[in-house]
Amino acid sequence: MCVSGCSRSQPPQRTIGPGPTDCTTECPVQRNFVIVYGDPGQGAHNAGRLFQLAANTHEREIQAGSFPKNTPAFVAGIDRIAVTHISTVADLVSPVSVGDVVYLAYFGHSGPSRGLGLEPGPGALFIGDAASPGSNLTIRGTEFDRPATDIPADKFRTDAQVRLFGCRGGFGLDPIARQMADQLRIAVYAYTNHGGSLFTTDPALGHGRRAVKKADIDTPPARNSTSVWLVPINGSPTFGRF
């Protein structure tokens, strides 16, 4: 018999031992895996449903433990995973506010913003495709921006990590990955490749096991694709840690 007193969200943890009744005396804590995807964008930037498809693909891989990076291991039956569409920084804060977040992944538009001089400015997550207050996560400071300090650091576990799948998330002088790492004090991973991104249906490319080829550029995902990955255009997809 396992210990009693564990709630539904904290089921008793069964351990392998010499006898059939060996149990731990502690309830395992449910951890939260949060996957968010931003607005599709407008005009030539319109990604349609592809950010959502990439987020759903990632959800399946996290649950199956098949994403070949050092992401936290998902424990079926204990941990919880949710995929959420967001249009503002407040929308991003909402699913994080559940607490005990061990993993946060973002699929959507991102990149440098206009700088003070002629050089590119601080990086941003362009979450919403409307020019509206709170639609960008960046330190830049216009009426449309909210800083990373809006994200409550105390909702993340100390062993948590963030992974950004947008364009140029870890590229440039003040990338958005750096801004988030400074605020959250946890590992933030983002592509350090320069240039924009493409969607691929090849898991080898999606997992960073090879570099982008011309055929990848010339062949966008077919209409009936169900598994897609968002990767940078230049070289092999490379995550930098911030």
Add this chain to the structure above:
Amino acid sequence: MLGVFGAWLITAHLDRWQSLASGIEPPSPTPEQVQGIVNNIYLIQGLPQKNGEQQWDVHAYKISQLGKLAAPMLIEKLTDESPSQVFELFSYTIGDVALALLTDIYRAPDWPSPDGSIQMRKNFGDFRDYVEFIRSKGTRKQIQQSWKIYSQTH
């Protein structure tokens, strides 16, 4: 927060404010200067990820700051199918970059033709529709014609 935004505003418009303060309008660029700036379109490495955002690439920013002065040259480049350095979900030609800059400058009510006179088929509901559309024969010429007419009245 306001301080950062204020600093950005001041720096971004410093030249113009200095000119206004001295009572002297900044001189308009000569046609040769306009041509020189717009011809650097091939050096642009990226475009804003969202409509309404200012250009972050220095060459794109300089072209967009020319405003409608850049329009005739940009419209001429709409049919240029040579490759650019821009890749944002798909590989942009120079003509695609020119269209993005015209759209940025005019903030036209429709896209890719500014007056909505040319409609794309929506097979995907995303950028793939544009890629299919713009690669079809004669489309770039049609887009160019609609921009010529629009720019004469706006």
